Amino acid sequence: MALANENYFNIQEIYYSNEIEKRVNAYKLLHPAADIIRLTTADVTHPLPKEAIKAIKKAADEMGVAGTFRGYSPAKGYDFLIEKIVKDYRTIGITIDKECVFINSGAKPDLGNIGHILGIDNITAVAEPVCPMYENSIIISGRGGYVTKDNKWSNIVYIPCDSTDDFAPNIPQERVDVVYLCNPNNPTGTVITKSKLKEWVDYAIRHQSIIVYDCAYQGFLSSPDVPKSIYEIKGAKRVAVEIHSYSKCAGFTGLRCGYSVFPAELQVYAKTGEKIALLDLWTKRNANYTNGVPYIIQRAAEALYSKKGQREVDETVSQILSNAALIKETLTSRGLKVWGGVDSPYVWLKVPGRQSSWKFFTHLLYESQVVGIPGNVFGTSGEGYMRLTGFATPDDTQAAVDRLQKVKL
Numbered sequence: 001m002a003l004a005n006e007n008y009f010n011i012q013e014i015y016y017s018n019e020i021e022k023r024v025n026a027y028k029l030l031h032p033a034a035d036i037i038r039l040t041t042a043d044v045t046h047p048l049p050k051e052a053i054k055a056i057k058k059a060a061d062e063m064g065v066a067g068t069f070r071g072y073s074p075a076k077g078y079d080f081l082i083e084k085i086v087k088d089y090r091t092i093g094i095t096i097d098k099e100c101v102f103i104n105s106g107a108k109p110d111l112g113n114i115g116h117i118l119g120i121d122n123i124t125a126v127a128e129p130v131c132p133m134y135e136n137s138i139i140i141s142g143r144g145g146y147v148t149k150d151n152k153w154s155n156i157v158y159i160p161c162d163s164t165d166d167f168a169p170n171i172p173q174e175r176v177d178v179v180y181l182c183n184p185n186n187p188t189g190t191v192i193t194k195s196k197l198k199e200w201v202d203y204a205i206r207h208q209s210i211i212v213y214d215c216a217y218q219g220f221l222s223s224p225d226v227p228k229s230i231y232e233i234k235g236a237k238r239v240a241v242e243i244h245s246y247s248k249c250a251g252f253t254g255l256r257c258g259y260s261v262f263p264a265e266l267q268v269y270a271k272t273g274e275k276i277a278l279l280d281l282w283t284k285r286n287a288n289y290t291n292g293v294p295y296i297i298q299r300a301a302e303a304l305y306s307k308k309g310q311r312e313v314d315e316t317v318s319q320i321l322s323n324a325a326l327i328k329e330t331l332t333s334r335g336l337k338v339w340g341g342v343d344s345p346y347v348w349l350k351v352p353g354r355q356s357s358w359k360f361f362t363h364l365l366y367e368s369q370v371v372g373i374p375g376n377v378f379g380t381s382g383e384g385y386m387r388l389t390g391f392a393t394p395d396d397t398q399a400a401v402d403r404l405q406k407v408k409l
Contacts, residue, residue: 007140010147016132016377020361027365037400038371039327039388042186044251046319046393048300049312052250055303059296073292076283077103077259081298084305085259094231100263100279102286103293103301105256107216107245108133111180113289114212114241115141117281118268122177125157127169129187129375129382134180160381166190167339167348171199175207182214183230184221187378187387188348189324189340191226197233204239210266210278211240216258219249219317221343237263241278248345248391250304250313257293257301320345323397324390330401331388334409345390348375352409357383368403 062068082101089096104110120143126134138144145155157176161167167188183192213230230236245258262279303309328341337350351360357374364370375385
């Protein structure tokens with residue numbers, strides 16, 4: 001008799017996007033001619049950079065010739081891309097050994113798969129509100145412990161983030177073994193400054209903890225007091241894994257490519273007390289669970305580092321940030337409390353009055369045909385808030401803010 005992995009039973013059966021679609025479709029049945037504008041998506045709407053398209057076509061032609069055909073990628077990725085990543089780190093004063101860089105199929109898989117090389121008894125901290133995948137991946141891998149009386153997990157420390165500190169996660173009072181940090185944060189769009197991040201690195205060094213640092217939105221950062229990499233903080237290589245993606249800034253959501261960095265200095269412990277390089281464990285895991293990202297996709301990612309490629313990426317990022325800034329400006333002018341929209345594509349707003357997140361969702365849908373994401377889907381600390389995004393087209397964003405200017409609050 002084959003048995004199921006019962007950890008999956010503990011994940012919500014209906015993901016929040018399903019619930020949103022159900023409510024939007026119910027509205028459309030009553031109003032079939034309605035022009036609904038979605039400011040919900042974390043997907044991109046801008047086309048791929050032209051340099052990436054050129055690289056894809058060239059690589060595809062190579063795959064049709066015996067002399068240049070490529071089969072399996074090296075498990076950790078091709079050197080031509082890894083060397084570009086290492087060079088890019090040098091532009092911000094960071095030296096990374098290329099043996100520590102692993103090409104991945106986007107940030108999400110590695111953010112979940114890192115649980116495969118961490119012990120099930122670790123106490124893990126997650127900020128809240130935050131993307132639900134962190135908690136879900138901990139539960140699926142059997143590291144959640146048991147459900148407590150307040151419907152939380154015994155091996156997860158939830159760090160409530162609120163407006164008093166611009167939603168920055170505070171250092172927990174207790175010791176944790178692993179912590180997930182997302183900078184800039186999804187959904188709040190807020191950032192962790194260098195001084196605040198130094199507190200986290202110092203904490204991790206003191207407690208021999210690991211920071212899983214989600215850099216999926218790094219390309220949107222421009223404020224001087226916000227690090228582009230956690231490795232800008234002294235000692236971070238001893239405690240942090242950094243996970244990147246080309247999805248949001250370069251439109252690679254449909255191509256799937258990013259990279260992770262496992263510094264050689266970062267160590268974990270066996271129950272005997274023996275120190276083990278996390279890099280060695282990840283190398284073993286990578287060799288056994290992946291045949292690498294396709295050659296064509298890695299060539300497309302490589303093209304992003306050319307002068308033309310970087311210029312095209314910058315233009316896309318600029319447009320998305322302009323959209324987010326316009327949404328933020330509009331909501332602020334209506335008297336709402338708003339965060340994000342500066343170093344991030346996300347705008348986080350306080351729901352007016354005493355409405356619940358879902359009630360305000362329904363109000364916006366019926367009064368303006370604009371759709372956002374209720375904040376409570378990102379954790380209990382998100383109740384009373386809503387997330388909007390700058391990923392829509394400029395025309396849709398403008399149309400949405402025109403409606404938001406008029407909607408009754």
